[in-house]
Amino acid sequence: MADYLVIVESPAKAKTIERYLGRKYKVKASMGHVRDLPKSQMGVNPGEGIEPKYITIRGKGPVLKDLKTAAKKVKKVFLAADPDREGEAIAWHLAHILNIDETSPCRVVFNEITKDAIKEAFKHPRSINMDLVNSQQARRILDRLVGYNISPILWKKVKKGLSAGRVQSVAVRLIIEREKEIVQFIPEEYWSINGQFDMNGEVFEAYFYGLGGNKVELKTELDVKNVLSKVKGNKFNVISVKKKERKRNPVAPFTTSTLQQEAARKLNFRAKKTMMIAQQLYEGLDLGKEGTVGLITYMRTDSTRISETAQTEARQFITSEYGKDYVAQDVRTEKKSSNAQDAHEAIRPTSTLRTPNSLKTLLSRDQLRLYRLIWERFVASQMAAAIMDTMTVDLENEGVQFRANGSKVKFPGFMKVYIEGNDDVTKDEDKLLPDIEEGKIVVSKEIDPKQHFTQPPPRYTEARLVKTLEELGIGRPSTYAPTLDTIQKRGYVALDNKRFIPTELGTIVHELMMEFFPEILDLEFTAKMESSLDQVEEGTENWIKIIDEFYQGFEKRLKVAEQEMQKVEIKDEPAGESCEICGHDMVYKMGRYGKFMACSNFPECRNTKAIVKEIGVACPSCEKGNIIERKSKKNRLFYGCDTFPNCEFVSWDKPLARKCPKCNGLLVEKKAKKGIQVQCTSCDYKEEVQE
Structure with missing residues (x-):
């Protein structure tokens, strides 16, 4: 029989740890949290010393009964939940239920589940850290006060099933404000001039830099004509060649x-x-x-x-x-950000x-x-920096200056293993230039002016939104994934080409929140609240005081919202066709993955249909149907025949209307590193990558 009981959160973890500890230890799982605030009521009394009311989570009765039985049969119980504030709170709740003295050395934490780490951790048990527990309680109670007070108002005034939260409301605000920036964006014209230059048979590219050594921006076609009118002939002097060695350091390990x-x-x-x-x-x-x-x-x-x-x-x-x-x-010692909890x-x-x-x-x-x-x-x-040889070459013809930049990897260092990704399009790492010497002459083979327009800021991808929230000090590592999931489930935002767009519902709720609960959406207020909660964790701030101070202003806002918030009626957009099941009109609705059609007679009729988008291509298989865009269960775009299931043609790549010039087969667009590549599905025909 075991002498010690160890309680962790998951069965997978329990199995691994029991093998490392040996026969004297029995390891069981609590299956996550065992106590929480009740779902059916607020569970806290703000302004009256808080006093959260915790109850056993539904379905956890048998788990707790098993843990209580096991605890009676051993000399000592160790609480080994995850090494963060949620884990500390689980340990504290278990200590309460199992009558374990929280000041006794009952808590064991480890950062990795390896034999050495586990054995070392059990040599140094500690008491439960109440600062961590109180930080978790404060966050949980604040989220409860916000959610359980604002959500019922939104249900009455807008629609059932809505919710509001400290971090999710700010995330929606960022997405909506970005969309407004995009809509209000006024493109500005600008031009560029690129040239192809020849140096002893080696061709390289350079771009227009300026006039007489000064950088010049080209805003109109007239500017371009003025520049090109100064160029005499096709010979350019190499007026400057600068070579430098540049170091590139690796990024830190993941947070x-x-x-x-x-x-x-x-x-x-x-x-x-x-x-x-x-x-x-x-x-x-x-x-x-x-x-x-x-x-x-x-x-x-x-x-x-x-x-x-x-x-x-x-x-x-x-x-x-x-x-x-x-x-x-x-x-390397990494710099710790002001928000990082080390x-x-x-x-x-x-x-x-x-x-x-x-x-x-x-x-x-x-x-x-x-x-x-x-x-x-x-x-x-942990690897050496990469060393890059960079080269900048300036060319001149009658005061018109072109510049060419090149670089090559002299020593790859860490790049031999890993290079960090980027949300934005970046230039190739290696862009080699010929061995050009100052004073030489190069010949321009082609001068190509191009018109451009400035682009609006990009919509948020998940990666970009997480990065922005982190930079603003809003939310913490454990909150990002559930926050992004919640705002989609509630229908506040949708993903379009892997980028967030706000829905009509999200915009309506956001505007009501801005009017009646501006503090919840205030970036500075939210970041300051996160900082205060971190101070609770560090033992320098009182958690009850933080909640009381927040609730004093929040309670007044709630009373005003209850009385003054107007009821909003969201009208569904007609789809222009009838339901084939009951005959009522079909309407457009916004779901987690974008728009779809549903019967207006819901809930009596639950008929739904995907919005069909034709691409103007006849089915190459049956030749009777047309190819339409479809989406898989995992929201991945694919293409299929509209006569399905009679014709089962499907393709992940987009079919084209024109035929292969080599074999008359089906041409499709495939994603390539630099854009889209056209290739035949029957032979080896390919077309150059389209930028």
Whole structure:
């Protein structure tokens, strides 16, 4: 019989830890939180000392009964929930239920689920950290006060099922304000002049820089004509050649938000999916002979700190794999941002020696892709800087100056393993120039002026929105994924081409919130509140005082909203066709993945239809139907015949109306690194990438 009971949050974690601790320990799972505020009522009394009313979560009775029985049979109970404020709160609730003294050394925390980390953690149990618990309570109660007070007003005045929240309301505000910027944006004309130049048979590109050594902007076609009128002949003098060596340092290992951003950019993962897979990697996966092993450190963190042990192992691995020149000369210490809670390490592999290739047959495709991203980012962070040779060449003809920039990788350093992604289009890393000398003459082969118009700011992708929220100090690592999920589920925003657009409903709710609850949407107020809650965690601020101060002003706002908020009627847009089931009109509605058609006789009739978008291409398979855009269950766009199921033609790539000039087969548009490539599905015919 076991002497000790260890309670963790999940069965997967329990299985891994029990194997490391041995027969004296029995490890059981609480299955997450066991107590919470009641769903049927507010559960707190603001202005009266708060006193939250906690009840056992529905369905957790059998779990608690099992834990109580097991606790009676052992000498001591250890509470080993996750090493963050949610985990601390779970441990505190369990201590209350199991009559464990919270000041006794009953709490065990570890940043990674490995044998050494677990055994070391159990050598140093501590008491429950009430500052962490109170920080969690404060956040939970503030969210309850906002949600349970504003939501019923929105239900009465707008529509049932709506909600409001501290972080979600600000996220919606950012999306709506960005959309307003786009709508109000007035494009401005500007021009560029690019030239193709020849140096002893080697052609390179340069762009117009200025006149007489001064940089000049080209705003109109007249400006371009004035510049080109000055050029005499096609010979340009090389007036300056500058060569420099530039260092490029690797980025730090992942935090929660940077992991979500990079997984969105490189793997096309939603934030929710990233966190789900990261949880699996952290809790442990079956590696065959090795058993169940935790592959990464804890995935909810905003610290870039790493342990000396992990650093040493990584540096030894880099030396053996790539050579000593590839190891960073100095041990890097990352700057901590003002918002970062340095509670535990960055997200990294539990062992650098466990390479992604060694796990190929043991992990699912998505698990391996995310693990590879984490592994490569961490290893690269411990590698030497890349060294770039850069070259700037200035050409001149009658005072008209063109400039060419080039660079090449002299020493790849960390870039041999990993290069960070970017939301914006970037130039190729290597753009080589011929060996040009000052005083030489080059010949222009082509001068190409082009008209451009300034572009509005881009809509938010998930990655860009997470980055913006983090920069503004709004929300914390654990809140980003559920926030993005909630604003879509409520129908406040939708995704269009992986970018957020506000819905009519989202705009209406936002305007009401701005009128009646401006503090909730105020970026500075929300960021300051987050900072105050962090101070509770650090033990320098009283959590009850924060809630009381917030509620004093909030309560007045609630009374005004109850009396003065006008009822809003949202009329559905007619779709112009009748329901084939009941004959009522079909209307357009906005769902999680955009617009769809639904019967206006809902809930009596629940008929819905996707909005069909024809692309003007006849079906190449049956030749009777037309190709239309469709969406898979995972919201991925594909193309199929409108006579389905009679014709089962489908394609992930967009079919084109014209035929292949080589074999008369079907041409499709395929995504390429630099845009769209046209290629034949029957032969090897391809067309150049269209920029």
